[in-house]
Amino acid sequence: MRFTTAAALVHELIEARDEKRLLRFQKNLSRQELLIVDELGFVPLSKTGAEMLFEILSQRYERSSTLVTSNLPFAEWTEVLGSERLTGALLDRLTPWNRSRVAKFLMGPGDPHAYMIHVGAGWVLARMPGSVEKFIARFDPLLRWLIVDGYGFHEAFFHWPRYLGGAPVPDRLHGYALRAFDQGFGRCLWFVEGTDARRIAQTIAGFPPERRGDLWSGVGLASVYAGEVGETELQLLRDSARPFIPQLAQGVAFAAKARQRAGNLKPYHDLACGVLCQLSAAEAAQVSDDALENLPSDGAQPAYEIWRQRIQQRFFLSTEMVR
Numbered sequence: 106m107r108f109t110t111a112a113a114l115v116h117e118l119i120e121a122r123d124e125k126r127l128l129r130f131q132k133n134l135s136r137q138e139l140l141i142v143d144e145l146g147f148v149p150l151s152k153t154g155a156e157m158l159f160e161i162l163s164q165r166y167e168r169s170s171t172l173v174t175s176n177l178p179f180a181e182w183t184e185v186l187g188s189e190r191l192t193g194a195l196l197d198r199l200t201p202w203n204r205s206r207v208a209k210f211l212m213g214p215g216d217p218h219a220y221m222i223h224v225g226a227g228w229v230l231a232r233m234p235g236s237v238e239k240f241i242a243r244f245d246p247l248l249r250w251l252i253v254d255g256y257g258f259h260e261a262f263f264h265w266p267r268y269l270g271g272a273p274v275p276d277r278l279h280g281y282a283l284r285a286f287d288q289g290f291g292r293c294l295w296f297v298e299g300t301d302a303r304r305i306a307q308t309i310a311g312f313p314p315e316r317r318g319d320l321w322s323g324v325g326l327a328s329v330y331a332g333e334v335g336e337t338e339l340q341l342l343r344d345s346a347r348p349f350i351p352q353l354a355q356g357v358a359f360a361a362k363a364r365q366r367a368g369n370l371k372p373y374h375d376l377a378c379g380v381l382c383q384l385s386a387a388e389a390a391q392v393s394d395d396a397l398e399n400l401p402s403d404g405a406q407p408a409y410e411i412w413r414q415r416i417q418q419r420f421f422l423s424t425e426m427v428r
Contacts, residue, residue: 106138106139106140107134107137107141107143108141109140109142109143110143110144110147111143111144111146111147111158111173111346112148112150114142114158114161115151115154115155115158117130117389118130118154118158118161119153119154119157119241122157130380131160131161133410134161134164134165135164135165135168135391138170139169139170139171139172140165140169140170140171140287141171141173141174142158142162142171142173142174143174144174144176145173145174145175145182145185146175146176146177146182146184146185146391147176149184149185149187150186151187152187152188154338155185155186155188156191156232157189159186159191159194159195159198160232160233162195162198162199162233163194163198163233164233164234166233166235167213171199171355172350179192180207182195189359190222190225190228191228191229192293193207193210194226194229198233204340207222207226208243214315217368218366218367219248219362220248220251220359220363220366221244221367222254223245223248223251223252223254223255224254224255224258225255226244226252226255226288227252227253227254227255227259228255228258228259228287229255230252230253230255230256231255231256231259232259237253237256237277237279237282238279238282240252241253246402246408247400247409247412250281250282250409250410251285253278253282254288254289254292254323256275256278256285256286256289257274257285257286257288257290257291257323258290258292258293259289260274260275260286260290261289261290261292261293261294262293262297263297265297268290268310269311272428274287281394281409284319284410287319287320287323288319288321288323288326289323289391290320290328291319291320291321291322291323291324291327292323292356293302293323294308294320294323294327294329295323295326295327295331296308296331297322300328300334300338302338302342302344303341303345305342305345310426311383317349318352318378319351319352321346321349321352321356322349322352322353322355322356324342324346324353325346325352325353325354325355325356325357325359326356326357327356327360327362328342328357328360328361328377328381329356329357329360329377329378329386330355330363330364332373332374334378336376336380339376339377339380339381340380342381343381350420351420351421352417353372353381354389354411354416354417354420355383355416355420356388356419357377357378357381357382358382358389358392360374361374361387361389361390361393361424362390362394364390365387366390370386370387371425374386382420392416392419392420393412393416394418396415396416397412400412
């Protein structure tokens with residue numbers, strides 16, 4: 106058994122990281138049959154500290170006993186941890202009997218941001234062990250693949266040298282999850298390569314051909330959702346994406362819909378959609394909506410992929426007509 110305060114534990118974790126003995130310290134904590142963390146909320150935690158504490162508690166989840174004490178109600182834990190996403194994920198680990206928390210949030214104030222909430226859950230998935238299939242099963246059957254997309258973004262953002270150096274995707278990913286991972290990984294390439302279309306194209310060309318379409322889809326999403334670059338750069342991006350313009354445009358449509366649903370469309374989104382798929386942002390979002398009509402349930406391939414293929418087919422036909 107080990108007893109410590111939240112502040113002391115975070116201090117030890119940061120000190121172990123700085124002294125390059127973090128892995129050894131984490132293993133030592135994982136061997137404790139009971140870990141008691143006192144006074145959570147007594148002092149606010151830094152972003153790094155909160156994430157390191159979450160990682161420790163996630164490693165112990167369903168493996169060893171953990172007791173956390175706090176004089177704050179759950180509603181105020183966000184003030185301590187600094188992130189609603191992290192707070193919700195931590196409470197899911199500590200109170201597994203209350204798994205409806207995210208569902209309730211999505212049915213309430215989180216609804217306009219449903220896409221990004223699922224992506225954010227992917228960052229949680231990336232930092233905790235266990236089955237990917239089991240984790241995503243309790244989420245929306247259609248949007249749950251965005252969780253794996255978020256996982257891919259996380260890995261590209263924090264570990265891009267490893268993956269661009271040839272490392273394989275995590276071995277706990279199987280089936281369609283491998284593709285969803287690439288979609289998120291491609292989204293992050295927009296940032297990793299500094300929005301430089303030529304560098305993005307060169308990087309994607311280094312991946313096996315069967316992965317490139319999903320990577321370009323992610324790039325298209327990020328280039329519109331996050332932006333912002335000029336018209337010349339956007340045109341270069343479209344030209345560099347050939348022959349994956351339909352996949353690029355499908356990502357653009359997803360981004361336009363996410364922005365529209367959240368109520369935060371800006372003039373840039375019209376510019377980007379106009380260059381990348383010859384539509385306004387509202388029209389691109391409508392393409393995404395139209396592709397959902399009579400969408401079948403999951404079968405040989407997920408409904409999510411059928412949705413994506415319908416959008417890509419719409420832009421493929423548009424590209425052919427332009428020719």
